[in-house]
Amino acid sequence: MTNKLIFFDHASTTPVDPEVLEAMLPFLKGEFGNPSSHIHSLGQGALRAMDESRVAVASLINAKAEEIIFTSGATESNNLAIKGITGANHKPEGKILISQIEHYSVLNPVKTLEKQGYKVEKIPVDKYGIILTDKLREMLSPDTLLVCVMAANTEIGSIQPVAEAVEIVKSYNPAIFFHCDAASAAGWIPVDVIALGLTPLLSPLTIFTDLKA
Numbered sequence: 001m002t003n004k005l006i007f008f009d010h011a012s013t014t015p016v017d018p019e020v021l022e023a024m025l026p027f028l029k030g031e032f033g034n035p036s037s038h039i040h041s042l043g044q045g046a047l048r049a050m051d052e053s054r055v056a057v058a059s060l061i062n063a064k065a066e067e068i069i070f071t072s073g074a075t076e077s078n079n080l081a082i083k084g085i086t087g088a089n090h091k092p093e094g095k096i097l098i099s100q101i102e103h104y105s106v107l108n109p110v111k112t113l114e115k116q117g118y119k120v121e122k123i124p125v126d127k128y129g130i131i132l133t134d135k136l137r138e139m140l141s142p143d144t145l146l147v148c149v150m151a152a153n154t155e156i157g158s159i160q161p162v163a164e165a166v167e168i169v170k171s172y173n174p175a176i177f178f179h180c181d182a183a184s185a186a187g188w189i190p191v192d193v194i195a196l197g198l199t200p201l202l203s204p205l206t207i208f209t210d211l212k213a
């Protein structure tokens with residue numbers, strides 16, 4: 001009997017797709033320029049490749065190329081979005097609502113903000129792991145600053161009614177930020193930021209056959 005490894009954890013990471021590897025190889029070998037060093041040809045090549053990738057990623061989620069920010073992964077992106085939004089506040093006050101089943105990379109920065117003075121409340125989910133949108137509606141208040149609801153849960157696979165949640169939040173107060181961690185969704189299920197009404201969305205490439213961060 002041979003010991004054959006069967007990998008059941010594609011929700012956390014995937015092997016690199018051969019096509020992705022082939023596309024990336026030139027940049028891991030000879031074309032290693034820094035895109036910020038565009039005074040020379042190697043840097044210009046890298047910048048061109050980044051710009052092309054930005055257009056490709058934007059078209060995947062119906063965003064504009066200039067709205068795409070590349071990061072090292074979802075944890076960095078979640079921290080950037082959540083702390084970026086709250087960092088613009090003069091005082092650590094206001095309420096943050098997050099779904100009960102967010103990833104630790106959302107839970108942890110929110111926990112830090114709670115210690116700094118923000119009020120944090122968790123939107124409950126039903127037995128299928130879907131947020132209770134009626135509860136979300138009840139939980140909104142004039143001091144709500146940010147709502148975080150992930151697109152799809154990594155562990156149980158529940159797909160959240162993001163468009164409905166955005167609609168509830170924006171019709172209560174369009175100034176409330178809505179953050180959606182789509183790390184386990186984009187690339188697997190259709191994600192269209194315009195249709196969902198999202199600002200901002202997070203979508204790292206680690207979990208869909210890309211090179212590791």
Ligand SMILES: Cc1ncc(COP(=O)(O)O)c(C=O)c1O
Nearest residue numbers: 012073074075103154183184206
């Ligand atoms: C929904 C979700 N958010 C965030 C992360 C963290 O991703 P990363 O390892 O790229 O920081 C993961 C990883 O599995 C995830 O599934």
